[in-house]
Amino acid sequence: MKVDTGSVVGWDGTVDYDIQKVPGIKTMFFGGEGLFITTLTGPGKIIIQSMTLHNLAAALSPFLPQGGESSGTASVVGSLLDGALRSR
Numbered sequence: 001m002k003v004d005t006g007s008v009v010g011w012d013g014t015v016d017y018d019i020q021k022v023p024g025i026k027t028m029f030f031g032g033e034g035l036f037i038t039t040l041t042g043p044g045k046i047i048i049q050s051m052t053l054h055n056l057a058a059a060l061s062p063f064l065p066q067g068g069e070s071s072g073t074a075s076v077v078g079s080l081l082d083g084a085l086r087s088r
Helices: 025-030 053-063 075-088
Strands: 002-004 009-011 018-021 036-041 046-048
Touching: 025 075
Parallel strands: none
Antiparallel strands: 002 036, 009 046, 018 036
């Protein structure tokens, strides 16, 4: 699977990856994607998301610890991502 590098969240250890610069200056500026593309191959699960990095950060910020908090929903989000990769 070829996907914009900014959309890749994670993958199983059985998945191989390669990151390459997008070919062509026109594609870089007018393609609507990032400067790099990630190719994921092999068996295993991958997690991708479709939000821009800015929108993803804005969507996750209410769930991240504020100030000196060290636990909370941020650890829950991490656990969910870890569980999604480990589940079969």
